[in-house]
Amino acid sequence: MEKLSVIVVDDEPGIRSGVKRILSGHTVSFPFMDDDYGFDCREASTGEEALEMIEADLPDILLLDNKLPGITGMEVLEILQQRNLDIIVAMITSYASLEVAAKATDDGARDFIPKPFTPAELKASVDLITKQYFLKRITRTMKEEGKKIRYQFLSVLSHELKSPLNALEGYLEMMKSRELGESMQEYDQVLDRSLHRVEGMRSLIMDLLDFTKIRLERRDDKIEQVNMKERAHLALATINPLAIQRNISISFKGEEDLVFEADPGDMDIILNNLLSNAVKYNRDGGSVEMRILKQAENVEIVVKDTGIGMNEEEVSRLFNEFVRIKNRLTRGITGSGLGLSIVHKISELYGGHIQVDSKPDMGSEFRVILPVQ
Amino acid sequence: MGEIKKKILLADDDPDQIFQVSHHLKKWGYDVVAVESREEAERYLESECPDMAILDLMMEEEDSGFILAYRIKQCRPQVPVIIATAVTAERGISFDINSSENRAWIKADHYLEKGFRMEELEIIIKSLLK
Numbered sequence: 174m175e176k177l178s179v180i181v182v183d184d185e186p187g188i189r190s191g192v193k194r195i196l197s198g199h200t201v202s203f204p205f206m207d208d209d210y211g212f213d214c215r216e217a218s219t220g221e222e223a224l225e226m227i228e229a230d231l232p233d234i235l236l237l238d239n240k241l242p243g244i245t246g247m248e249v250l251e252i253l254q255q256r257n258l259d260i261i262v263a264m265i266t267s268y269a270s271l272e273v274a275a276k277a278t279d280d281g282a283r284d285f286i287p288k289p290f291t292p293a294e295l296k297a298s299v300d301l302i303t304k305q306y307f308l309k310r311i312t313r314t315m316k317e318e319g320k321k322i323r324y325q326f327l328s329v330l331s332h333e334l335k336s337p338l339n340a341l342e343g344y345l346e347m348m349k350s351r352e353l354g355e356s357m358q359e360y361d362q363v364l365d366r367s368l369h370r371v372e373g374m375r376s377l378i379m380d381l382l383d384f385t386k387i388r389l390e391r392r393d394d395k396i397e398q399v400n401m402k403e404r405a406h407l408a409l410a411t412i413n414p415l416a417i418q419r420n421i422s423i424s425f426k427g428e429e430d431l432v433f434e435a436d437p438g439d440m441d442i443i444l445n446n447l448l449s450n451a452v453k454y455n456r457d458g459g460s461v462e463m464r465i466l467k468q469a470e471n472v473e474i475v476v477k478d479t480g481i482g483m484n485e486e487e488v489s490r491l492f493n494e495f496v497r498i499k500n501r502l503t504r505g506i507t508g509s510g511l512g513l514s515i516v517h518k519i520s521e522l523y524g525g526h527i528q529v530d531s532k533p534d535m536g537s538e539f540r541v542i543l544p545v546q
Numbered sequence: 547m548g549e550i551k552k553k554i555l556l557a558d559d560d561p562d563q564i565f566q567v568s569h570h571l572k573k574w575g576y577d578v579v580a581v582e583s584r585e586e587a588e589r590y591l592e593s594e595c596p597d598m599a600i601l602d603l604m605m606e607e608e609d610s611g612f613i614l615a616y617r618i619k620q621c622r623p624q625v626p627v628i629i630a631t632a633v634t635a636e637r638g639i640s641f642d643i644n645s646s647e648n649r650a651w652i653k654a655d656h657y658l659e660k661g662f663r664m665e666e667l668e669i670i671i672k673s674l675l676k
Contacts, residue, residue, distance in 0.1 A: 339661045
């Protein structure tokens with residue numbers, strides 16, 4: 174059990190010891206908290222003493238009486254506010270001082286415990302404060318993690334965009350200083366490579382657009398009855414030129430009237446990514462098999478290739494952003510490293526998931542499973 | 547009689563980087579052995595010894611360049627090694643080759659961030675091969 178540290182500030186010893194006694198045996202639990210919270214109570218009889226104790230060891234919660242012999246509770250609150258300390262404060266106050274209550278709220282007090290109070294009233298207030306404390310802590314962690322992920326994403330992204338820019342700049346410099354001679358023909362290879370890198374950058378940007386799209390709120394107005402066979406044929410037509418170039422045959426099996434309630438754009442992204450990977454990471458003369466079927470309460474999209482496959486370690490990293498499997502066999506294959514991470518996210522968005530079955534040199538089978546609502 | 551050309555091992559998995567850097571190295575009068583992986587570089591090093599190596603950091607592994615630099619320095623400490631990489635931007639960490647601690651570990655004589663200018667590379671090579 175985690176213990177929250179509490180300082181109770183009151184000039185009446187009876188109140189201090191009463192609060193301490195009540196809280197020492199009290200625990201707080203909420204269904205959404207992993208662990209119960211208990212309380213460690215310290216006592217201060219004046220505002221000055223409380224500030225010294227806070228200075229020495231920051232408490233989580235401060236129970237603060239307003240009428241104190243030296244500086245008032247309100248003044249303590251103001252000082253805490255100025256120092257921007259991370260403490261949840263509840264004022265112990267009598268019903269009469271409504272003005273105090275209003276001002277204290279302005280200065281950051283979270284709750285009021287009216288004096289005199291019963292043990293049950295104190296506990297109820299402390300329960301509320303604890304819940305606030307817990308939520309505050311969760312929001313803070315989530316914010317920090319979000320920041321870290323955004324930072325990593327951006328730094329990797331900048332690298333992915335910088336590499337092709339470096340290549341392009343190098344080629345342009347070569348042309349500018351006529352490195353390969355005066356004849357335009359000498360630059361054919363340089364131009365081909367430049368165009369290739371531009372194409373890579375374009376596909377990265379397209380993937381990024383897909384990526385930002387799925388990160389936003391879902392738009393219900395885009396959901397419609399999607400004919401999966403139709404979408405599959407669109408995706409097959411897109412990948413076909415590349416497959417023909419490399420003599421890769423693609424077969425497709427799909428139920429005639431298989432309809433799935435979805436955003437057709439999302440289904441296109443899934444189908445295009447799976448198919449283009451199956452062709453890109455295949456061997457020349459290989460084959461790709463795509464099936465879309467209804468299994469129990471799910472729609473399954475299965476894409477199987479005869480490509481280079483992956484080992485377990487490679488599969489485990491596969492769905493992370495910007496991960497590209499780098500080895501002798503994947504050299505020269507372009508990609509943003511975002512495709513599968515996008516497919517993974519979309520599958521989850523529909524309450525589904527993605528499975529991979531892969532062996533080096535044997536090929537891979539990807540299976541996207543989407544529950545029918 | 548002409549001078550014997552100095553031989554430079556160039557390892558990078560980006561074919562464009564290989565194309566551009568080799569072109570300039572040849573123009574400056576060096577012999578170039580270009581390889582696209584750590585594996586290939588190690589095979590070359592089994593039987594041959596270059597006068598200098600320019601290594602990309604990330605090839606098959608995230609630290610292929612370090613592994614290669616270490617292999618080279620282990621048996622041929624006199625061969626200068628340049629590590630060229632964009633890793634600072636990629637991982638959000640910047641390591642400083644100037645600190646003696648890092649220098650000892652990385653075993654490279656110079657560190658270049660990719661996107662470097664060819665004039666810069668020429669000056670560094672000349673000073674390392676003096």
